[in-house]
Amino acid sequence: MLICLTASHKNAGFDLLERLQGAADAARAMTDASDAGISGAVVISTCNRFEAYLDVDVPEGQSPIEPVHSALRIVADTADLAPSELRSTVDLVHGQAVAHHLFSVASGLESVVVGEGEISGQVKRALTRAHGEGTTTPELERLFQSAARTSRRVKNDTRLGAEGRSLVRLSLELASSRISDWSGVRVLLVGTGRYAAASLAALRDRGAADIRVYSPSGRAAKFAKSHELDWVREDDYHAEAAAAELIVTCTTSEAFVVDPALLQAGRAALAVDDALPRLHAADAVLRAAERQLVIDLGLPRNVDPAVVDVTGVELLDLETVRIHAPLGDFDQTDAAREIVHVAAREFGHGTEALDIAPAVVALRKHLFDVLDGELERVAGRDADGRIEEALRHLVGRLLHTPMVRSRDYAARGEQAEWIAGLEAVHGVVVPGAPSQSAPKLDDLGRRRSAAFREAGTAASPSSVDGGPSAPRRPGAERSAS
Numbered sequence: 118m119l120i121c122l123t124a125s126h127k128n129a130g131f132d133l134l135e136r137l138q139g140a141a142d143a144a145r146a147m148t149d150a151s152d153a154g155i156s157g158a159v160v161i162s163t164c165n166r167f168e169a170y171l172d173v174d175v176p177e178g179q180s181p182i183e184p185v186h187s188a189l190r191i192v193a194d195t196a197d198l199a200p201s202e203l204r205s206t207v208d209l210v211h212g213q214a215v216a217h218h219l220f221s222v223a224s225g226l227e228s229v230v231v232g233e234g235e236i237s238g239q240v241k242r243a244l245t246r247a248h249g250e251g252t253t254t255p256e257l258e259r260l261f262q263s264a265a266r267t268s269r270r271v272k273n274d275t276r277l278g279a280e281g282r283s284l285v286r287l288s289l290e291l292a293s294s295r296i297s298d299w300s301g302v303r304v305l306l307v308g309t310g311r312y313a314a315a316s317l318a319a320l321r322d323r324g325a326a327d328i329r330v331y332s333p334s335g336r337a338a339k340f341a342k343s344h345e346l347d348w349v350r351e352d353d354y355h356a357e358a359a360a361a362e363l364i365v366t367c368t369t370s371e372a373f374v375v376d377p378a379l380l381q382a383g384r385a386a387l388a389v390d391d392a393l394p395r396l397h398a399a400d401a402v403l404r405a406a407e408r409q410l411v412i413d414l415g416l417p418r419n420v421d422p423a424v425v426d427v428t429g430v431e432l433l434d435l436e437t438v439r440i441h442a443p444l445g446d447f448d449q450t451d452a453a454r455e456i457v458h459v460a461a462r463e464f465g466h467g468t469e470a471l472d473i474a475p476a477v478v479a480l481r482k483h484l485f486d487v488l489d490g491e492l493e494r495v496a497g498r499d500a501d502g503r504i505e506e507a508l509r510h511l512v513g514r515l516l517h518t519p520m521v522r523s524r525d526y527a528a529r530g531e532q533a534e535w536i537a538g539l540e541a542v543h544g545v546v547v548p549g550a551p552s553q554s555a556p557k558l559d560d561l562g563r564r565r566s567a568a569f570r571e572a573g574t575a576a577s578p579s580s581v582d583g584g585p586s587a588p589r590r591p592g593a594e595r596s597a598s
Contacts (some may be wrong), residue, residue, distance in 0.1 A: 118175045119256060121210040121218055122188060125166035126229055129206050131436050133198075135417050140196035144252040147171065147340035153187035157254030158246040159261060161222070163239050164416035164435065165229060170219065171260075185209060216260060217461035224266040224271040224453055229439050233316070235283055236340035237268040261466070263530050267460040271453045273582040284365075285312070285319045288412050288438050295410055295431070296363065299324035303406070305349070305361035306330045307375065308368040312414060316365050317344055329357060333370050359383025359405045365412045366419035375411060375420035380430065476536045476547045477523055481516065483545045488512050 124137060141162035147155045147169070157172035168191065173184040189207065193200040210218045221227050223240045242260040247253045296302050304325050306313060309332045320328060330337050331349040341348035349357045358364060358379055366374055384405040406429070413420040413434040422428050488508055495504050526535040538544040 118173050118179075118181055118211065118575060119170065119215040119260060120173055120181050120185065121168055121170050121215045122185070122192070123166065123168045123208045123210060123218070124203075124206055125168075125227065126439060127227070128208055129167075133206060134165070134167060134200070137196050138416060140167065140192045143169065143192050143195045144247055145250050146195060147188055148193050148252045150187060150191060153191070154184040155188060157228075157247075157257045158188075158252045159257055161240060161243040166222070166227075168222070170257060172257050181211060181254075182474050186488060188322060193447070205240070213252065213461065213465035216263065216464040219260060219264045220267040220457045220460050220464075221454070223268040224270075224457055225268075226450065226453060226457065229284060234272075235312075237265070237272075238311075240264060240268070258531065262534070263460065263464050266533070267457060268454050270460070274456060275452045283315065283319070284435060284438055285316050285414060286322075287441070288365075288414065288433060288435075289323055291317055291433060291438065291441055292363065292410055292412060293323070295408075295417075300326055302327065302362045303360060304328040304363045304365065305357055307338045307364065307366040307419065308332065308415070309334070310367070310369065313340065314344070316367050316414065317346075320365070325363075329361075331357065333368060333372075333374050336458040355379050355383035356386050356403070359387055360403050361409065362406045363410050363412070365414065367414040368419055369415070371417055372421060373421040374415075374419045375424060376412075377423050377427050380424060380427050381411070475522065476532070476539060479545050479547050480519060480539055480543065483543055484512050484516060 124134060141508060143159060144160045144500060145159040147153055147158045154174045155171050156174055159170045161168040171188055173181050175181045189203050190200050193203050223237050225236050228236055302325060304320060304327060306328060329347045329349050329355050330341050337348035360377060364375060368374055387403060387405045408429045409430050411420055411430060413423055420432060425432050491508060492505055499505055517524060523535055526532055536547050
């Protein structure tokens with residue numbers, strides 16, 4: 118049975134989500150626990166949510182409460198939390214609702230900024246990490262591969278993610294009320310990971326050109342070279358932080374990278390003439406900024422909230438950004454949810470667990486039909502049968518790798534990809550196999566009523582009798598990873 122334990126902005130406070138970052142490595146512990154009854158686990162741990170997708174050794178129709186309690190205990194121990202704190206917060210999703218929930222998450226429908234694009238990559242990386250740790254199962258593979266296909270369908274068939282929605286861009290949009298001319302603002306970017314690259318792109322789209330990068334881990338020079346901007350050395354960081362009118366932080370550092378002491382030390386250094394001759398050589402005039410906006414996109418928090426006590430400093434963190442998140446485009450959101458409903462229904466009915474045998478038969482028939490055609494063409498020149506023998510041996514060799522790969526794909530629940538590859542490479546269409554192309558919205562519209570009837574009730578998170586309760590309370594979603 119598949120179950121999901123989920124904590125997000127919808128049911129957990131920001132402080133709890135921050136502490137759950139410590140449980141990102143819980144998958145291995147859950148599958149290693151011999152008494153947990155958990156055969157597979159994939160953990161999604163981001164700035165806005167913590168979710169554990171589990172394949173438990175419980176037949177459908179029976180209560181998974183014992184594996185749930187085991188999983189909660191392991192997560193609590195890993196994150197240094199009390200199990201009771203998790204039980205009063207974490208939602209339990211089970212049965213067919215698991216697919217609907219993950220497909221919605223991967224498509225950005227459960228994010229603060231509906232349609233934000235980062236989450237699909239985070240879901241994919243969670244599966245990749247589980248691969249590396251050896252904690253997946255064929256059913257979890259099928260679930261996550263189906264989620265990836267669904268998110269691509271949403272992206273391709275709706276305009277939900279067309280505007281590059283993300284908390285980064287929303288943060289900069291909110292900052293625009295304080296910044297009148299982006300081309301003239303001095304920016305310090307702290308961080309060099311994927312989120313830093315996304316932040317840099319968003320800054321440049323706004324027109325920012327005077328950007329420097331600093332890395333607490335020492336990777337600033339490499340990042341700066343690949344993105345064509347200046348980088349800040351460790352010895353100069355305090356002064357550059359004080360001189361920046363906008364500081365954007367997006368690191369995974371567990372310690373604050375911006376705090377009052379840093380800004381005050383930088384201001385003191387800049388107040389002393391010739392105290393920083395190399396910096397002054399690079400900048401004709403380097404002064405402390407009179408007003409500074411600090412945007413904290415990190416988790417754990419990158420910025421000490423006490424920076425607001427420093428004169429002229431404003432802090433925009435993701436808790437504040439969440440309050441201003443837009444509702445999204447209703448038409449496109451409805452279309453995306455329809456795609457998710459249909460995909461979840463199909464997953465629940467097992468239509469994606471295709472029997473790969475017809476595809477194997479179709480490939481063999483295709484290749485041997487080509488072989489027979491060639492044998493007819495050389496029929497008068499193959500007196501001793503050596504040409505036929507050689508050609509049949511060749512076809513056998515050509516079939517070997519696809520046959521091996523078919524079994525590998527089937528074991529991972531990825532039959533659909535293998536079948537799509539036959540059509541793409543050989544033009545082989547498997548009789549009875551569903552189209553591998555994304556469903557069109559018109560087609561989905563014709564199936565709207567049936568999809569909602571069959572998948573609607575399974576779409577909502579459900580709890581197990583005697584299991585963790587699921588009170589809803591406001592929290593803070595964060596999308597930096």
